[in-house]
Amino acid sequence: MKIRRREFLKASAAVATVTALGCGTKLNALEKTDKTVSPYGKNKGEWIPTTCQGCTTWDPIQVYVQNGRAVKVRGNEYSKMNSGYCCARGHLGLQQVYDPDRVKVPMKRTNPKKGRFEDPKFVPISWDEALNTIADNMMKLRNNGEAHKYVCFRGRYTYTRDIIYSSMTKIFGSSNNISHSAICAEADKSGPFFTEGLWDYRDYDLTNTKYLVCWGADPLRSNRQVPTAINKIGEVMDRATVVAVDPTLTTIGAKANEWMPVKPGEDGALAVAIAHVILREGLWYKEFVGDFKDGKNRFKLGEEVDESTFKGNYTHGLVKWWNIELKDKTPEWAERITGVKADQIYRVARGMGAAAPKVAVWLGPGAAMHIRGTYSSMAIHALNGLMGSTDNIGGPMAKISPPYNHTPSIKKYQDTISKNKPHVKIDQRGYLKFPALKKGKSGGGVVTNNAADGILQENPMEIKMVLGYMNNFNFSGTEGQRWDKALAKVPFTVHLSTHASEFSMFADIVLPAATTTFEKWAWLKTKANRIGTGTLLQPVVEPIWEAKIDESEIPYMIAEKLAERGFDNLLEYYQNEFKDPDTGKKPTNEREFAEYATKYYLAPMWQGHDKGGDSFKSWEEFRKIGVWNSDPYPYRKRWGKFKTKTHQFEFYSETLKEALAKHAKKHNVDVNKVLEVTNYTARDEKAFVPHYEEPYRYGSKSAYPFTFIDSRSKLNKEGRSANCPWMQEFRVIDVGDERWDNVLKMNPDDAKRLGLKNGDMVKITTVVTSRKIKVKLSEGVRPGTVLSTYGQGHTAYGRIASKKFGKEGFGMNNNDLMPADYDRLSGSTARNGGFVGVRIEKV
Structure with missing residues (x-):
C-alpha cells in the first residue's frame, strides 16, 4: 500500500486523543487498557453475528470482537443467502466505526447564517440540552397548530424504521415522512410492476x-x-x-x-x-x-x-x-x-x-x-x-419474506391534531406532474429529491422543522445546490448522523448516531440465492463516545421530553406496544426500548412460525446465529397469480392503463395530458405497452456534445465510505479509477480530438454548473460518453473525504453537475440514461 496522506495517518495512530469539531472526548474504545493484551489471532475473541449495510444487499455477517474491539469481518456462516461471503464493503465498516472524525457528542449551531461554505460554529452540548431544545421546538409547532410543518427525512434504514419515520411523525401530527428511496431506485421497480x-x-x-x-x-x-x-x-x-x-x-x-x-x-x-x-x-x-x-x-x-x-x-x-x-x-x-x-x-x-x-x-x-x-x-x-x-x-x-411482527397500530395514540393532519406531502407526490405510481396508486410512491423544491416553494405547505437521519440529500440528490437553499430556509433542523455531513452543516442540532453493523439494535429482511432472510443487527461493541441509535433510542428519548411537556401519547405508544416478548416488561429507558423493539419485530422467527425455513427455540439462540433462512423459493409460484389487473404477465399493461386513468381523473384531464406534463412521448395506446422513447436530454448536442454518466464503486458504502483510507487506497479495483483521486474517464479517440492526454485537467460544464477534474483515458468507455465514479467531492464528512473540511471537496460530486429531474411515473430521480449533456475544455 502506498498511503499518500501520511499526515492524517500519523494523526490516526494517536486516535485516542483525536478530537472532532471542537469536542474533546477521548476515543476510549481504542485506548490500550491492558499492556499484556495480544494482537488479533493470539488472544481469544468471539465471532458475533450482525448485518452489513454497506449496500442494499444487507448481508448477514459476523464480526470478530477481541477485548471489546471489532477487529475483523466475514460473512455469516449460517446464511444460505450469501453462503457465508461478504464483499469489500463489509470490511470498510471497521474504519467507519473507529473513525476519529465521527460526531462524538451532541452539538448545536452558534452561527445563525446557513450556507454550503458557512462554518456552523458547532459547540458541544449535553444530551439533555439537545433533547430539550428539540422537544421545545416540536411543542411550539403543536401548540401553534403547525405540527404538519414538521418533516422527517429518512435515508438508508433498517426495518425498525417506522418507530421514528412513520409512528413518531404521524402521532406527532404530520404526514411528512419522506423516504430516500427514489434517489437510488424506484424506476427499476416500475417496469416489473x-x-x-x-x-x-x-x-x-x-x-x-x-x-x-x-x-x-x-x-x-x-x-x-x-x-x-x-x-x-x-x-x-x-x-x-x-x-x-x-x-x-x-x-x-x-x-x-x-x-x-x-x-x-x-x-x-x-x-x-x-x-x-x-x-x-x-x-x-x-x-x-x-x-x-x-x-x-x-x-x-x-x-x-x-x-x-x-x-x-x-x-x-x-x-x-x-x-x-x-x-x-x-x-x-x-x-x-x-x-x-x-x-x-x-x-x-x-x-x-x-x-x-x-x-x-x-x-x-x-x-x-x-x-x-x-x-x-x-x-x-x-x-x-x-x-x-x-x-x-x-x-x-x-x-420469500420472513415471518415478523409489523409495526403496531398508532390509532389509540392519535389525538385530534394527529387525526386531522393534512395528507399532502412536501415532495408533491400525486400532483399532476408527479404521478409516483407505486403499486399503481397515484401518489403512492415518493419523489424524494423534489422535496427541496417543495420547501422552497412552500407548496403544499411551509416547513418549519426538519429531522433527518442516515441521509445526506445535499450530497446524494442531483442538483444538491437546491437542498442547500431549502435547508437554509428551514428555521430549525436536527440531524442524526455518524459524521458531520453536508446535510449536517445546515443543522441547528447534530446528534451522534450509532454506526450500523457495530453499535445498533435493529433488523433487516433481504434475499438472494432463492433464499429469503431475516437478519439481526446487534451491538457487537459498546457504542463509542455518546452515540445513540437513530431509529429507536433517540425517538424514545424525544418522547420522554415531549411527555414532560404534557404530550405523552408517543411515549405511551412506545412503552405499551413494544414490550419485551419474553417477559412482557415495558421499556423503562432507551436502551431497553431498542432491544425490546428488535425482539418484538423478530419474535415470529424465534418463537415459532408456520412459514417453513429455520426454527429457533429462544431469543438467545437466535442472537447467536443471527439469521433466519427461508426454504428455497418455489419455481413458478406466481404463474397465473401475478398481481396485475389480469393476473397475467402483461405485455399490454392493463395495470398501467388503469393507474394512469385514475391519476388523470383525479386531476380532471385525460391520460395524454398526464404523459405530456410528465415528459413522455407516448400517446394513446402506445402508453400501455413497453416501448422505446427517445432520451430526454439537458443541453443541445452542439453546445454540450458529450454525454455524462454516473458510475458506482465496489467500495462505495452508500456514499459513506469516502472518509476511509482503505476506500481511497484501493480505488484501483474499480476499472480505470486511481488511488486517492477522482478522474473523468473518456475514450482515447474523443481525447485525441480535444487534444487531451492522461492526467490533463479539464473543466466539465453542464446546464447546471462547472467542475474541474483530471482526465483518464479508457477504451472501456464508448465514444461520445464520459463518466466519473460517484462518491468523491465531499465538502464535509471528515478530513479524508474533504480536501478542506467545510470548504473544498476532494474530487468532484457527480450530483452537482446533474439537473434535478425525474422519471415521474415512478418518482425516481434521473441520474442515468444520457440526460446530461456536457462540454469539456482543457484547463
Whole structure:
C-alpha cells in the first residue's frame, strides 16, 4: 500500500486523543487498557453475528470482537443467502466505526447564517440540552397548530424504521415522512410492476441460469446481491453465456461473453429490437407465453396480426404489443439508434431464445433511472416474460419474506391534531406532474429529491422543522445546490448522523448516531440465492463516545421530553406496544426500548412460525446465529397469480392503463395530458405497452456534445465510505479509477480530438454548473460518453473525504453537475440514461 496522506495517518495512530469539531472526548474504545493484551489471532475473541449495510444487499455477517474491539469481518456462516461471503464493503465498516472524525457528542449551531461554505460554529452540548431544545421546538409547532410543518427525512434504514419515520411523525401530527428511496431506485421497480405486478427488486437464480443479461447493472460491483454474485460468477461463466449491456466496460462486462456498449438512454430501443427478433423467429417460450392457435407464426416484418389468432397461457396482450410497437423495430433500426451492431443484436436474441426459459435479464438502475425510464424498464423486463423465465428455473423471481411482527397500530395514540393532519406531502407526490405510481396508486410512491423544491416553494405547505437521519440529500440528490437553499430556509433542523455531513452543516442540532453493523439494535429482511432472510443487527461493541441509535433510542428519548411537556401519547405508544416478548416488561429507558423493539419485530422467527425455513427455540439462540433462512423459493409460484389487473404477465399493461386513468381523473384531464406534463412521448395506446422513447436530454448536442454518466464503486458504502483510507487506497479495483483521486474517464479517440492526454485537467460544464477534474483515458468507455465514479467531492464528512473540511471537496460530486429531474411515473430521480449533456475544455 502506498498511503499518500501520511499526515492524517500519523494523526490516526494517536486516535485516542483525536478530537472532532471542537469536542474533546477521548476515543476510549481504542485506548490500550491492558499492556499484556495480544494482537488479533493470539488472544481469544468471539465471532458475533450482525448485518452489513454497506449496500442494499444487507448481508448477514459476523464480526470478530477481541477485548471489546471489532477487529475483523466475514460473512455469516449460517446464511444460505450469501453462503457465508461478504464483499469489500463489509470490511470498510471497521474504519467507519473507529473513525476519529465521527460526531462524538451532541452539538448545536452558534452561527445563525446557513450556507454550503458557512462554518456552523458547532459547540458541544449535553444530551439533555439537545433533547430539550428539540422537544421545545416540536411543542411550539403543536401548540401553534403547525405540527404538519414538521418533516422527517429518512435515508438508508433498517426495518425498525417506522418507530421514528412513520409512528413518531404521524402521532406527532404530520404526514411528512419522506423516504430516500427514489434517489437510488424506484424506476427499476416500475417496469416489473407494470408487467407482472412486482414492485420490488428481483432475486436471480444464478445457480441454474444458462443466459445472463446484465442490463445497466453490475452484480459484481454495485447492484444488490454482490457477495452472492461474486461467489457464483465462476460457475455461471462455466455454464452460461453472459452479456453486459452498458455504455462502459463494467466488472461484469470485462468477464462477459458479449459486451453491448449501448448509447446512454437508448436501452429501450435495444430491448424492443431483441423482442422483435424473438417473436419474428418464433423463439419465445410457448409454455409460458402461449402460441398461435394453429401453430403458425404470424409475426412478420411490418405486418399487423389478428389478435384472435393467438392464445396466451400466462400472458396478456402480446399481439397488441407487436402491432403497436414491435413490428417495425428491427435490429437494423436499433443499430442506428443504439450504436450496437445489428448482427450482435440478432446473436444475443437467438442465444436467449435457445437458452429459454433459463434466462435471467438482470435489470438495473443504469438502464431505468432517467427521465423516461419506466418505459425502458418495462421493455427490458418484458424480455423475461418472452423467455418464460420470470419465477422460473434459471430466471428472475420474487422473494420469500420472513415471518415478523409489523409495526403496531398508532390509532389509540392519535389525538385530534394527529387525526386531522393534512395528507399532502412536501415532495408533491400525486400532483399532476408527479404521478409516483407505486403499486399503481397515484401518489403512492415518493419523489424524494423534489422535496427541496417543495420547501422552497412552500407548496403544499411551509416547513418549519426538519429531522433527518442516515441521509445526506445535499450530497446524494442531483442538483444538491437546491437542498442547500431549502435547508437554509428551514428555521430549525436536527440531524442524526455518524459524521458531520453536508446535510449536517445546515443543522441547528447534530446528534451522534450509532454506526450500523457495530453499535445498533435493529433488523433487516433481504434475499438472494432463492433464499429469503431475516437478519439481526446487534451491538457487537459498546457504542463509542455518546452515540445513540437513530431509529429507536433517540425517538424514545424525544418522547420522554415531549411527555414532560404534557404530550405523552408517543411515549405511551412506545412503552405499551413494544414490550419485551419474553417477559412482557415495558421499556423503562432507551436502551431497553431498542432491544425490546428488535425482539418484538423478530419474535415470529424465534418463537415459532408456520412459514417453513429455520426454527429457533429462544431469543438467545437466535442472537447467536443471527439469521433466519427461508426454504428455497418455489419455481413458478406466481404463474397465473401475478398481481396485475389480469393476473397475467402483461405485455399490454392493463395495470398501467388503469393507474394512469385514475391519476388523470383525479386531476380532471385525460391520460395524454398526464404523459405530456410528465415528459413522455407516448400517446394513446402506445402508453400501455413497453416501448422505446427517445432520451430526454439537458443541453443541445452542439453546445454540450458529450454525454455524462454516473458510475458506482465496489467500495462505495452508500456514499459513506469516502472518509476511509482503505476506500481511497484501493480505488484501483474499480476499472480505470486511481488511488486517492477522482478522474473523468473518456475514450482515447474523443481525447485525441480535444487534444487531451492522461492526467490533463479539464473543466466539465453542464446546464447546471462547472467542475474541474483530471482526465483518464479508457477504451472501456464508448465514444461520445464520459463518466466519473460517484462518491468523491465531499465538502464535509471528515478530513479524508474533504480536501478542506467545510470548504473544498476532494474530487468532484457527480450530483452537482446533474439537473434535478425525474422519471415521474415512478418518482425516481434521473441520474442515468444520457440526460446530461456536457462540454469539456482543457484547463
